[in-house]
Amino acid sequence: MALRYFLRRLLRMIPVILGMTIIVFFMIHLVPGDPARTLLGPRAPAEAIDAFNLRWGFDRPLHEQFLSFLGGLVQGDLGTSLSYNVPTTELVTGRFTPTLLLLAISGLFAMVISLPLAVVAALREERTPDHVVRVIPMLGLGLPAFWVGILLLTFVALRVDWLPVGGYGATWPDRLIAMILPGLTVAIGIAPFTIRSLRSSLIEVMEADYIATARAKGLAGVRVLWAHGLRNAVIPTVTVLGVNLGWLVGNTLIVEKVFALPGLGALMIDAVLERDFAVVQGLALIFGLLVVLVNLLADVVRASLDPRVQLS
Amino acid sequence: MNLLKKRGTIGLALLVALSLIAAACGGEDEEETATTEAAAVTTTAAAPETTAAPADDDMADDDMADDDMADDDMADDDMADDDMMEEDPDGPKRGGDLIFARHRDNTTLDPGAAVETDTIYVLDHIFETLFATSADGASVDPWLASDYEVSDDGKSWTVTLREGVVFSNGQPMTSADVKFSIQRAIDEAAFGFLLSAIESIETPDDMTVVFNTSFPWAPFLADLSVWAAAIMPADYAGMSAEEFFENPIGTGPFLFDEWVPGEYIRLVRNDNYWQEGKPYVDSVTWTQVPDDNTRILQLEGGQAHIAQNVPLNLLDSLNEKEGITATTFPATTVYWVSFNTTIEPFNDRHVRRAIAHAIDQDAISNAALFGHGGPACSVISPAVPFHDPDTPCLESNMDLARAELAQSSVPDGFSAEYLVGDQSPNLPIVEIIQGQLAPLGIDISIRTIDPGQFYSTIFVFDYEIAFTGWTMDIPDPDQKISFMFDPELGGGDSYSTGYNNPEMIELVRAGQTTFADADRAQIYADIQALNAEEVPFIPLVVLDAPFAWSDSVKGLWVNPVGKRHLEDVWLDE
Numbered sequence: 001m002a003l004r005y006f007l008r009r010l011l012r013m014i015p016v017i018l019g020m021t022i023i024v025f026f027m028i029h030l031v032p033g034d035p036a037r038t039l040l041g042p043r044a045p046a047e048a049i050d051a052f053n054l055r056w057g058f059d060r061p062l063h064e065q066f067l068s069f070l071g072g073l074v075q076g077d078l079g080t081s082l083s084y085n086v087p088t089t090e091l092v093t094g095r096f097t098p099t100l101l102l103l104a105i106s107g108l109f110a111m112v113i114s115l116p117l118a119v120v121a122a123l124r125e126e127r128t129p130d131h132v133v134r135v136i137p138m139l140g141l142g143l144p145a146f147w148v149g150i151l152l153l154t155f156v157a158l159r160v161d162w163l164p165v166g167g168y169g170a171t172w173p174d175r176l177i178a179m180i181l182p183g184l185t186v187a188i189g190i191a192p193f194t195i196r197s198l199r200s201s202l203i204e205v206m207e208a209d210y211i212a213t214a215r216a217k218g219l220a221g222v223r224v225l226w227a228h229g230l231r232n233a234v235i236p237t238v239t240v241l242g243v244n245l246g247w248l249v250g251n252t253l254i255v256e257k258v259f260a261l262p263g264l265g266a267l268m269i270d271a272v273l274e275r276d277f278a279v280v281q282g283l284a285l286i287f288g289l290l291v292v293l294v295n296l297l298a299d300v301v302r303a304s305l306d307p308r309v310q311l312s
Numbered sequence: 313m314n315l316l317k318k319r320g321t322i323g324l325a326l327l328v329a330l331s332l333i334a335a336a337c338g339g340e341d342e343e344e345t346a347t348t349e350a351a352a353v354t355t356t357a358a359a360p361e362t363t364a365a366p367a368d369d370d371m372a373d374d375d376m377a378d379d380d381m382a383d384d385d386m387a388d389d390d391m392a393d394d395d396m397m398e399e400d401p402d403g404p405k406r407g408g409d410l411i412f413a414r415h416r417d418n419t420t421l422d423p424g425a426a427v428e429t430d431t432i433y434v435l436d437h438i439f440e441t442l443f444a445t446s447a448d449g450a451s452v453d454p455w456l457a458s459d460y461e462v463s464d465d466g467k468s469w470t471v472t473l474r475e476g477v478v479f480s481n482g483q484p485m486t487s488a489d490v491k492f493s494i495q496r497a498i499d500e501a502a503f504g505f506l507l508s509a510i511e512s513i514e515t516p517d518d519m520t521v522v523f524n525t526s527f528p529w530a531p532f533l534a535d536l537s538v539w540a541a542a543i544m545p546a547d548y549a550g551m552s553a554e555e556f557f558e559n560p561i562g563t564g565p566f567l568f569d570e571w572v573p574g575e576y577i578r579l580v581r582n583d584n585y586w587q588e589g590k591p592y593v594d595s596v597t598w599t600q601v602p603d604d605n606t607r608i609l610q611l612e613g614g615q616a617h618i619a620q621n622v623p624l625n626l627l628d629s630l631n632e633k634e635g636i637t638a639t640t641f642p643a644t645t646v647y648w649v650s651f652n653t654t655i656e657p658f659n660d661r662h663v664r665r666a667i668a669h670a671i672d673q674d675a676i677s678n679a680a681l682f683g684h685g686g687p688a689c690s691v692i693s694p695a696v697p698f699h700d701p702d703t704p705c706l707e708s709n710m711d712l713a714r715a716e717l718a719q720s721s722v723p724d725g726f727s728a729e730y731l732v733g734d735q736s737p738n739l740p741i742v743e744i745i746q747g748q749l750a751p752l753g754i755d756i757s758i759r760t761i762d763p764g765q766f767y768s769t770i771f772v773f774d775y776e777i778a779f780t781g782w783t784m785d786i787p788d789p790d791q792k793i794s795f796m797f798d799p800e801l802g803g804g805d806s807y808s809t810g811y812n813n814p815e816m817i818e819l820v821r822a823g824q825t826t827f828a829d830a831d832r833a834q835i836y837a838d839i840q841a842l843n844a845e846e847v848p849f850i851p852l853v854v855l856d857a858p859f860a861w862s863d864s865v866k867g868l869w870v871n872p873v874g875k876r877h878l879e880d881v882w883l884d885e
Contacts, residue, residue: 034768165613262574
């Protein structure tokens, strides 16, 4: 049943991805701007521009270019990067890990921040701790990520010897350490959503009959909270995280730039500015896949947390 | 049912894992919060103290700094003791890994494909050229060449190669390598057009190359200094071009080691380098740090030795920090107002002259460049050969501007759109000009577009006034002068202004074929004066190149065309 569900979801992704591909392709091609001129600069003679366009097929009608792009796509070929002159797939694989790592650690940090705060707020509903928890993290929502990042770099990284001032690192331990501040930056941005969602569902859940039953059974307060309260309350929060992933990915673009992480976001920004068509298309596709897949993952996690959720 | 149960178990397992992590991290988190809070308290406690008693605090800081320095000194002494036998204690030290933080990454390792300065500045250390821009940017020095001679008709250049130059694979450089490299540049390089005057290349012996040009070509040696004319082994040392540029072989001070796109590119010392004793450092790593602030913080935190593209507004405050030098090197970048002279009213020189009179370059330089760089009068920047400091520029004077406009086709003013690429420092400059032109009744609206779109817009003349400029690649003004003023030979419709003045075109072509420096100087002075009178381009400011580096970096210099020569840099750590 679950397998059929997966297959159906994956199949349903195809039109989504196709639609996305079309939109991205025509958006980046129809935006004014000429990669030849951008890359070769104002000084390049007209012949060099023509040769460039001929080489990359930009002299052909747009629909032809689109068809050859689709043709390549079916064969797993995302085209060649104009500025790096290497296959997009090669360029992107190298950049995948930092972004995934950042997303994972941000998600983890967001939960780590949210759980205790939401519990405190829910258990002290409408009292001072609750008000504090509801107001203070909202700051995270208003503070732009690049600014939070710079603050963390200035006031934490510069003073703590073992934290790097941006950069990625050569070994896995180094990389994990390098992710602490960027992860925190993204988490600060998303925590307000998760805290509020977790808090309100926890309040609701704690008033449910089964909690009263658990209490009546004589279970310890902590166990009631963990096993019965949080397990149920966390479900909507997982959805909130999943739904906000698009936004989260957007934030990682900025955070990657501030922390000099060699991820997909940094690549995307350069590619858009330089009209590196193949890379923009490839990345948009990958980001789209990422969002769709994580939403699927969120559904699975939800289903595994809550037997009442049917995977169908 | 079974499945459901299983699913429940997975869910439970996930939850347990999550709770464990949460509990563990939560515990840590609380501790962390506690520490951070403590730290925060200390910081806030310290902050008022700083304001209340700055002197004390400074002294404390100084003491601490002194302690650090003392430690460093001791370390240095140790080092010096070790090296005393072979090295002058105050002279360059060998060793160390130099970290150079910059805002963007390389795009290629092939000098033929390279078009973008940051890529070129790295390749300069792997490959070298026959001639190189001198330290002051005023001329070229023989580099891989040792001498040259030009025939009387100015169409044949005999270049003698430097003795003892070997490629990083140990193979000696010969005339065959030079012929192969230059021919490849002409045929394939994006900037090969600079060498298009070359008709044939002869190699009478191993150490001599003769270049025959199809017409007398004065900027020839400067053109040979362009990165695209890099010397590489003939036939890519037996490899395919693709293989070769994965691990390129050149004569430069450093060897390619590793490139992780988006992260860093590292070069290591070339032990076969022809300049005895150089380079000093073991390796140079260019890291990509796109954010301006992060680059500076990395420098402060000791993670980088040199940072480039430091924002001009932060330069002075950074320079005041202990252990950091932040300054600019003279560069060749000039920004100007350019007009679409194919449309009204900009085809009217009185209109252009009125605008030139109304613009106050000093105000722009002070406000937008924070004193780094300066007002420009000539289209040729002071760091470029044949710049004429006495160019008769139009005076900044509102009365003269009004008088000039009164003689024009639009005496009461007009509205115009000012096109500007959305990148630093363009917009503030354009806004100042907008204000300066308002009293003339010239109503400027600003149209910003993203830089990727800018040139393709002006190249189809879809603009009225535009913000453009130029940075030199070689130490000869012809590269830009012909582009700016010769609509045909320059190939760019006079940098997309449509400006077409036979007198100017004649001067441009004379500049290309006149060899005596004094005569060329006069020609370029005339060109600068003619532009000042007709103003198809109104020069605004000259921009210098901002750098910051830690005090442990010694011997850093950057010439006006941006070449870094890191073989001269050593680390005193």
